[in-house]
Amino acid sequence: MAKTSAGGSRPRMTGVQRRAQLIEVARGLFALRGLDGATIEDIAAAAGVSKPVVYEHFGSKEGLYNEVVDIEFQRLLKVMTESLSADAGPRVLVERAAYALLDYIENFTDGFRILTRDAPPAQPEGTFSTLLSRITRQVEHILSKEFGSRGLSAEVGGMYAQMLVGMVAMTGQWWLDTRTPDKATVAAHLVNLSWNGLAGLQKDPKLSHMPAPGFAAVSPDGDGDGGDGPAVLRLSAVLVRDDAGRILLVRKRGTSRFMQPGGKLEPGESFAEAAAREVGEELGLTVAAAELEDLGRWYGPAANEDNTFIDAGLFAWTLPAGSPQPEAAAEIEELLWAAPAAAAERTDLSPLLSEHILPRLLG
Structure with missing residues (x-):
């Protein structure tokens, strides 16, 4: 949390905070100007620091660029791997994978521009092609099993995997x-072509399943091949912790379940920006998006x-020792601190807390 002194100046960032800030600033400049076009002077000026600070953290511009590339590589690889690893049929997995890529492009545009444009010096063959190769291997496994179940040669799964991944990737670059x-519409048309083929194209295709692991929007006849599905809300949630390892649970007015602070994205906001704003509005605390x-x-x-x-979009933030305590504001009616193990015993938690965050914390 950023606090101001009597003179109005902000305290110095910690090393972790400064490193995160430099990565965020550099991501935007590398996406805009490329590796060669963005200079250390540009990055330092945009971050409000001197050039030696950048060198201290990353050694060189190439070192900083490689850090940015690796973060985005791992982020997109995780998104795609999760979309393809659910226990579901191949059509559902194709839907989820297509939607997941487009969703990443929408929310991490700068990262996608970097991955698809410049190859880092340490990986001259290209980061994006490397990532696509890893995804293709997963798709090949999925298609090979499907072909085998239909009495077709499993060996052709690799060829079809290349075709499918290439089509989705090129569409993503166009979009x-x-x-x-x-x-959602683009993903539906991708699936329309890949699943139905040119001879069976639907005029107005829809995604028949939720574009996420584990949640399907089934048509009225129960076959999972139609219907618009449930409403989807885009929001940010923040796991607030104190220096004792407790987590903050909040309950909103008129509801019965505890959850994390957070709320819906406003137009033009990123997930991180919405998370920082919601912490301020709901808890009366000040935190910068780069600190999350x-x-x-x-x-x-x-x-x-x-x-x-x-x-x-999920984020974590630790309340610095000695900082003011959060106070219920806006639509928050009740808040409490709890150790993760104690929180896991409760039966009045949101699915996000009980099914994802707490199992992850408790390992």
């Missing part, structure tokens, strides 16, 4: 700048709305 139609630890994404049922799922 990076086009952004129309929306990602990115815990990834989660799809699942909403805690208090029927037939509704949430597409959540």
Whole structure:
């Protein structure tokens, strides 16, 4: 949390905070100007530091670039791996994978530009091609099993995996700048072509399943091949911890379940920006988006709305020792601190807490 002194100046960032800030600033500049076009002077000026500070953290511009690339590589690889690793049929997995890539492009545009444009010096063959190769191996495994169940040669799964991944990747690169139609519509058309083929194209295809692991929107006849599915809310949630390792649980007015502070994204906001704003509005605390630890994404049922799922950006933040305590504000009616193990014993938690965050914390 950032506090101001009597003179109005902000305290010095910790090393971790400064490193995160430099990575965030550099990501935007590398995406805009490329590796060669962005200079250390540009990065230092945008971050409000001197050049030696950048060198102290990363050694060189190439070192900083490699750090940014690795973060985005791992982020996108995780998103795609999770979309392909659920226990579901191949059509569902194709839907989820197509949607997951477009969702990443929408929310991490700068990262995708970097991955698809410049190869880092340490990986001249290209980061994006390396990532696609790893994803293709997963798709090949999925298709080989499907072909085997249909009496077809499993060996051709590798060839079809290349075709499918290449089609989705090229469409994603096109959609990076086009952004129309929306990602769900583009994903539906991708699946329409890959699953139905040119001879069986549907005029107005829809995603028949939730574009996330484990949650399907089934059609009225129960076959999972139609229907628009539940409503999806995009929001951010923050796991607030204190220096004793406890986590903060909040309950919103008119509801019965405890959850994390957070709320819906406003137009033009990133997940991190929404998370920082919600901490201020709901708890009266000041935190910068760059100070939040990115815990990834989660799809699942909403805690208090029927037939509704949430597409959540997850973050963590530790309340510095000696800082003011959070206070219930806005729509928060009750808050309490609890050790993770004690929280896990409760039966009045949101699915996000009980099914994802607490199991992850308790390991």
